[in-house]
């Protein structure tokens with residue numbers, strides 16, 4: 001069983017994330033989408049809300065499991081018996097942080113390989129942060145996120 005972890009904050013999950021998951025699924029028998037507990041970031045959606053949106057979207061894809069983890073990613077990957085960590089790479093601006101994280105994870109556990117996947121070109125400009133900003137300012141995000149996420153964003157920002 002070839003298993004990969006796709007970790008992230010998913011605040012909220014976007015079509016770009018789903019595109020990366022579909023691509024990863026072609027390479028691995030199982031993709032474990034792992035929502036990280038990250039106390040430093042102040043997310044818009046609670047852990048439970050983000051998990052529910054992931055289950056409603058990525059969770060519907062065959063061979064994809066949704067879960068959460070605390071602590072080090074490499075330890076979680078080891079516990080899941082996953083040999084790879086998937087990260088999406090959109091543009092050069094992503095590279096520096098991703099490169100640092102991949103090499104640090106390799107230092108922490110040489111058995112865990114990081115694999116970068118490029119999402120569809122249409123999604124290279126897409127990020128959870130930008131989607132939240134557009135939704136907050138009343139813009140239409142329906143082509144960037146699944147319907148349930150667009151609805152959840154509308155509920156958050158309806159004053």
Ligand code: PNS
Nearest residue numbers: 007008009010036071072073101104105
């Ligand atoms: O979606 P994000 O916010 O870019 O995801 C970042 C994430 C969750 C993958 C990263 O912060 C992470 O791996 N956190 C777990 C803690 C950890 O292992 N930190 C050391 C990474 S070098």
